[in-house]
Amino acid sequence: MGKWTRRAFITTGLVAGGGVVVGISMRPGNQVKELAGKVGDEGGQLIHSYVKIDSENVITAIIPHSEMGQGVQTSLGQMLAEELDADWDRLRMEEAPAIGEYSTYSAGRGYLLAGIDFPEILIPTVDGAMMRVADSLNMQITGGSMSIRTTGAMAMRIAGAATREMLQQAAAKSWGVPVNEIVTEDSHLFHAATSRREPYASFASTIAEMTPSQTPSFKDPSEYKIVGTHKPRRDIPAKVDGSLKFALDVRLPGMLFASVVRSPVSGGSIVNVNDSAARAIEGVVDVIVIPESSVDSLLGATISGEAVAVVADSYWTANRALQELSVQWSETGFESVSSDDIFAQFDRDISSRRDRQTDRLEGEADSVFSTAAKVIDADYHVPYLAHTCMEPLNATADVRNGRAEVWVGCQNPLGFRRDVANVLGLDEENVILHNHAMGGGFGRKSRPDYAIQAAQLAQAMGRPVQLIWSREEDVRQDFYRPAVQSRFRAAFDADNKLVAWENTYTNKNEPIEAPLIPYAVPAQDIGFVSSPTHVPFGAWRSVDHSQHGFFTESFIDEAANAAGKDSFEFRADLLNDSPRHLVVLTKAAEEAEWSKPLPAGRGRGISLQESFGSIVAQVVEVSIINGEVFVNRVVAAIDPGLAVAPDGIAAQVESGIIYGLSAALHGEITIENGAVAQSNFDDYQTLRMNEAPVIETHVINSGHDIGGAGEPGTPGIAPALANAVFDATGIRVRQLPLKNFDLDFQVKETGVAG
Amino acid sequence: MSTSFWVNGIRQTVDVDPSKPLLWVLREELALTGTKFGCGIAQCGACTVQVNGQAVRSCVTPISSIEGSQVATIEGLGSDSGDLHPLQQAWIQHQVPQCGYCQSGQLMSASALLDSNPSPTDAEIDAAMQGNICRCGMYGRIRKAIKSVDVAASSEDKLFYNVAGVDHG
Ligand code: FES
Numbered sequence: 001m002g003k004w005t006r007r008a009f010i011t012t013g014l015v016a017g018g019g020v021v022v023g024i025s026m027r028p029g030n031q032v033k034e035l036a037g038k039v040g041d042e043g044g045q046l047i048h049s050y051v052k053i054d055s056e057n058v059i060t061a062i063i064p065h066s067e068m069g070q071g072v073q074t075s076l077g078q079m080l081a082e083e084l085d086a087d088w089d090r091l092r093m094e095e096a097p098a099i100g101e102y103s104t105y106s107a108g109r110g111y112l113l114a115g116i117d118f119p120e121i122l123i124p125t126v127d128g129a130m131m132r133v134a135d136s137l138n139m140q141i142t143g144g145s146m147s148i149r150t151t152g153a154m155a156m157r158i159a160g161a162a163t164r165e166m167l168q169q170a171a172a173k174s175w176g177v178p179v180n181e182i183v184t185e186d187s188h189l190f191h192a193a194t195s196r197r198e199p200y201a202s203f204a205s206t207i208a209e210m211t212p213s214q215t216p217s218f219k220d221p222s223e224y225k226i227v228g229t230h231k232p233r234r235d236i237p238a239k240v241d242g243s244l245k246f247a248l249d250v251r252l253p254g255m256l257f258a259s260v261v262r263s264p265v266s267g268g269s270i271v272n273v274n275d276s277a278a279r280a281i282e283g284v285v286d287v288i289v290i291p292e293s294s295v296d297s298l299l300g301a302t303i304s305g306e307a308v309a310v311v312a313d314s315y316w317t318a319n320r321a322l323q324e325l326s327v328q329w330s331e332t333g334f335e336s337v338s339s340d341d342i343f344a345q346f347d348r349d350i351s352s353r354r355d356r357q358t359d360r361l362e363g364e365a366d367s368v369f370s371t372a373a374k375v376i377d378a379d380y381h382v383p384y385l386a387h388t389c390m391e392p393l394n395a396t397a398d399v400r401n402g403r404a405e406v407w408v409g410c411q412n413p414l415g416f417r418r419d420v421a422n423v424l425g426l427d428e429e430n431v432i433l434h435n436h437a438m439g440g441g442f443g444r445k446s447r448p449d450y451a452i453q454a455a456q457l458a459q460a461m462g463r464p465v466q467l468i469w470s471r472e473e474d475v476r477q478d479f480y481r482p483a484v485q486s487r488f489r490a491a492f493d494a495d496n497k498l499v500a501w502e503n504t505y506t507n508k509n510e511p512i513e514a515p516l517i518p519y520a521v522p523a524q525d526i527g528f529v530s531s532p533t534h535v536p537f538g539a540w541r542s543v544d545h546s547q548h549g550f551f552t553e554s555f556i557d558e559a560a561n562a563a564g565k566d567s568f569e570f571r572a573d574l575l576n577d578s579p580r581h582l583v584v585l586t587k588a589a590e591e592a593e594w595s596k597p598l599p600a601g602r603g604r605g606i607s608l609q610e611s612f613g614s615i616v617a618q619v620v621e622v623s624i625i626n627g628e629v630f631v632n633r634v635v636a637a638i639d640p641g642l643a644v645a646p647d648g649i650a651a652q653v654e655s656g657i658i659y660g661l662s663a664a665l666h667g668e669i670t671i672e673n674g675a676v677a678q679s680n681f682d683d684y685q686t687l688r689m690n691e692a693p694v695i696e697t698h699v700i701n702s703g704h705d706i707g708g709a710g711e712p713g714t715p716g717i718a719p720a721l722a723n724a725v726f727d728a729t730g731i732r733v734r735q736l737p738l739k740n741f742d743l744d745f746q747v748k749e750t751g752v753a754g
Numbered sequence: 755m756s757t758s759f760w761v762n763g764i765r766q767t768v769d770v771d772p773s774k775p776l777l778w779v780l781r782e783e784l785a786l787t788g789t790k791f792g793c794g795i796a797q798c799g800a801c802t803v804q805v806n807g808q809a810v811r812s813c814v815t816p817i818s819s820i821e822g823s824q825v826a827t828i829e830g831l832g833s834d835s836g837d838l839h840p841l842q843q844a845w846i847q848h849q850v851p852q853c854g855y856c857q858s859g860q861l862m863s864a865s866a867l868l869d870s871n872p873s874p875t876d877a878e879i880d881a882a883m884q885g886n887i888c889r890c891g892m893y894g895r896i897r898k899a900i901k902s903v904d905v906a907a908s909s910e911d912k913l914f915y916n917v918a919g920v921d922h923g
């Protein structure tokens with residue numbers, strides 16, 4: 001993928017408002033006029049790119065990604081500043097606006113074509129095709145752990161390096177010295193022999209006339225001074241004093257508040273609403289039926305069923321009045337469906353191999369199984385899960401005179417703008433979307449239903465409306481992590497060598513490689529059946545890796561146990577062809593003192609999962625006390641290729657582990673009478689401080705392509721936990737969450753593995 | 755009905771339904787949006803403020819119940835001269851926030867804890883903080899940051915990661 005970077009388009013600089021703007025564009029052509037007034041809030045400069053240098057020698061990086069806790073502005077800024085030799089303390093970051101110029105062309109390409117390498121000659125064609133695709137899909141996505149890998153590696157580095165080269169050339173010409181004698185540091189140019197020193201800003205207007213290189217030379221990583229070092233996150237100070245404005249904090253003159261409810265059984269529409277009790281409450285302004293909307297994107301269709309909203313002068317009043325509505329919803333045909341029915345259906349469809357397709361077919365699995373010395377099998381399943389972002393879904397809109405303005409925190413600002421425009425019947429140009437830092441995203445905020453509802457309400461009311469979903473609505477109207485069942489068989493030869501691996505699971509989603517194993521097993525038959533349900537589903541942190549990581553890394557542990565081998569050694573023996581994986585696995589085992597015996601009642605489990613370009617191994621230590629599991633310690637090792645922001649990676653790994661642990665211990669959305677049974681943090685429990693283990697993260701800079709950080713911590717925690725429970729108790733956990741287990745574990749006399 | 759109380763040392767009088775929760779009075783009447791809504795049923799802690807020095811969930815605190823009380827919110831946690839509270843400084847030093855949405859509540863719970871117990875044990879921290887959910891999972895950093903404010907324990911401050919360069923061709 002490295003060679004793609006040379007293909008990015010680089011635009012000429014331009015002078016504006018006393019500063020100069022240089023950088024690469026996502027597509028050729030000059031969009032300056034269109035961008036005027038939309039970018040560069042301070043100083044009002046026009047920006048056609050990612051970089052701005054102003055007359056005070058302050059450099060601005062324009063970041064086309066949304067902040068949802070991952071510190072993306074700081075880490076992408078580090079990548080740009082490094083190649084530019086910018087003065088870190090005088091670099092500022094600004095989130096790109098939701099306009100076409102910032103469609104995540106590079107992210108889009110990475111998202112669609114991740115891991116595919118093209119012959120050099122085809123690349124221009126691919127670029128052209130992808131530009132159209134990304135453009136027409138209006139993508140400006142933050143997700144898939146892609147920001148650093150695509151925008152960072154493909155855009156920020158080029159923008160920084162090309163700008164630095166132009167500055168050096170301009171200074172060399174002006175000073176009459178060879179360009180290779182010009183040194184750059186801290187946003188200044190130096191020439192030692194003539195003792196010259198000038199700020200970048202001195203050459204701003206000169207480089208505006210130059211054509212930037214499309215193939216600037218990059219630093220060797222050994223020269224890095226900013227990338228790979230600890231730079232405190234720029235977004236954090238505003239997060240400790242309450243000053244950061246989330247979308248929920250938007251206040252507009254004359255603004256009303258709304259609370260909303262959709263059919264408890266997905267797909268139901270309104271037969272009848274009795275709103276007299278609601279309307280009688282003081283402060284209620286109106287009760288509005290919001291029509292169904294449906295929008296399409298790369299992430300799948302988002303259908304938002306008909307809904308009723310109460311609009312009032314206070315959210316508290318609106319939500320209280322909402323409870324007084326009596327709404328009759330139409331029959332959907334799913335009113336009798338329960339989680340048990342869904343799992344029974346999965347089981348049937350796996351058994352009948354309904355439309356089975358294969359992900360991987362290697363060797364002669366069938367014949368290996370029929371002649372194997374030993375065969376083991378197991379069925380695993382996991383429930384639906386909600387995202388429960390800390391900030392409930394909300395959006396504020398003002399729709400008047402053929403124009404709309406929307407204030408929202410979302411993972412795809414450009415896509416949301418298009419969807420709002422389509423549903424309201426407006427031109428995209430007449431929709432302005434202000435994206436706010438999100439109080440969590442986790443995949444949920446890539447779906448625009450909440451922003452569309454707010455816009456529909458504002459249109460109906462003719463004045464600004466802030467729609468806030470109650471936590472109950474948030475839990476009941478999610479695009480859930482899908483429930484999945486996964487069935488395995490493993491075959492061993494007479495020497496207890498694992499010789500065949502068979503796996504059939506329900507419903508394939510993204511990423512396609514999630515169910516594949518890194519282990520050298522000669523015969524493999526991995527595939528899936530189709531078993532659709534009526535429950536809406538979507539991306540949930542680490543997407544399919546979160547389910548398949550649990551399945552495959554638990555079953556490989558079962559295989560180790562069946563072979564009479566230690567869980568670490570068994571995996572390591574199968575990783576001879578995967579040196580990166582082996583290094584990561586070994587690092588986690590060493591740091592966790594894998595072979596040190598544990599007292600009775602304690603256990604250790606290990607897991608290994610590659611996802612989003614990073615490899616993560618985890619060792620979990622548990623205690624079983626009075627039949628309850630306590631997670632004492634998690635040791636994680638991650639190889640993200642290169643750690644741009646090491647503390648940021650550690651924080652993301654910690655965060656991903658807690659998110660996955662929360663799900664493994666407590667997370668369960670159940671379907672009863674066709675509807676989601678849970679409603680809030682009381683019945684959809686999440687991990688709290690008293691259950692949080694100590695987490696140690698070890699980052700390995702292998703020098704390979706940069707991998708993601710936001711998601712790779714999540715998949716490995718559930719299997720490492722389940723394997724630790726097995727180590728401590730001999731009980732194999734094949735379903736989550738653990739809270740459903742009869743926790744009266746039989747603690748083994750010796751807790752030592754094997 | 756009008757209710758009078760102090761918020762961050764400033765006297766406020768509001769004329770609202772007496773059962774309206776303090777959370778929505780702060781956010782809607784007084785434009786103090788640093789205090790967050792997360793669940794509305796005293797389960798998540800995002801709305802935590804202090805009333806007369808005690809951490810309370812403002813989403814279930816009727817405004818009528820705080821007549822004459824002293825309310826402290828995140829906006830008033832620093833000193834009058836603009837210095838950050840030691841906990842806020844520790845939050846920055848330990849890079850605690852991810853999305854940041856829970857952090858007003860976390861800080862108000864933590865500061866109430868330290869006011870009554872300057873050197874809490876892990877168990878005491880757990881007890882005082884388990885009402886505050888962080889969906890970004892920053893519990894380990896919150897705990898370390900709280901302990902770092904305890905002068906006696908602050909020498910154990912260290913980085914949270916360990917970077918190794920590994921060469922395997
Ligand atoms: S909003 Fe008050 S505890 Fe959650």
Ligand code: FES
Nearest residue numbers: 854856888889890
């Ligand atoms: S920092 Fe995001 S919920 Fe705590």
